[in-house]
Amino acid sequence: MKIARPITALIESFSKLPGIGPKSAQRLTYYLLHVPQIQLDEFADSVMNLKKNTKLCSICKNISEDDPCPICTDPMRDKSLVMVVEQPLDILAFERTHFKGVYHVLHGAINPLENIGPDELYIDDLLKRVKEQESGRVSKAWPDKALVEEIIIATNPTMEGNATAMYLDKKVKIQNAKVKISRLGMGIPTGADLEYADETTLTQALEGRREL
């Protein structure tokens, strides 16, 4: 049977999204057939304007409506503490904690299998942030820009994320030996069941144990 082209077109578009298989794509498409046209137009507008109306913050490379982004311009944020993350989405997660420093988004992790090396990521920009301030050249545009004192590397605990963390550690220390570099603590997540924890996680939880 020949399915109507407008339907197959949308099924195809949905199938390209991560985590949406052909069955889910069908289900979503047929669901949208019952939705008022105005809601479809709203949806289409959001998709079309997603990238048109956003830009990269020139300081931290987060995605934002303004450049620099609201976090980099917030006078209440501690500019001496920089958290390095892989993706802008990771910032959302940390913003739900009490973290009061600023961010640097790499937009990926070093992954030789997918041809993503340090040059494909915003690593140079991070080193420049450290160096600029090391040399005392505090930008006139951002007079409140403090020296970077600590970098927290919050890449994912995957092979790629760990490789990126090690690479950054080496590079930043060459640039500026005084910067303190840390990595997120590893161990058991809150609410987890010890019974199901894998041995790597348990080993890291043991190594990272803290006195009460």
Add this chain to the structure above:
Amino acid sequence: MKIARPITALIESFSKLPGIGPKSAQRLTYYLLHVPQIQLDEFADSVMNLKKNTKLCSICKNISEDDPCPICTDPMRDKSLVMVVEQPLDILAFERTHFKGVYHVLHGAINPLENIGPDELYIDDLLKRVKEQESGRVSKAWPDKALVEEIIIATNPTMEGNATAMYLDKKVKIQNAKVKISRLGMGIPTGADLEYADETTLTQALEGRREL
């Protein structure tokens, strides 16, 4: 932290889709930030044109580019055998089998809790299909339209689907006592594990047993 409005707008649109929670909506949105604008435009176009470029087939109420739809106009399909389904999506599933009859889409099932009664569904249109042909008024436009001889009710095996099947059975029989009405066979699905089958399914499998 204030997230850029174009981002929150798309997250909101995705969250309205069935089976997509706030976390998945975030993930999909941030994924699309890495996608070329041309692919976003294609996606937006498919959403916008989904309903604009499709219509309901006036015979079977399936969604199609043409009216009547390709199935209703196909001379190879057996017009005397009508399969009644709840949704257009169900047709896709049956088209993967060797079913060679035609369809009738109800666009839902009777559900008093959600205020969906027989009048909200395309039930009258089904009865008209049966009646029109019973009275011998075979449409000139579709001379190959045979008398409806059998109706297979393929609503879902849920409370609503079963209620709809019983309602249809009664109504069709009042209209035309000669039409054969059947319901899809119930039992164990292929590949299932008997150990995990629920008792209703097992009871129905026993009732529906066939000689070898």
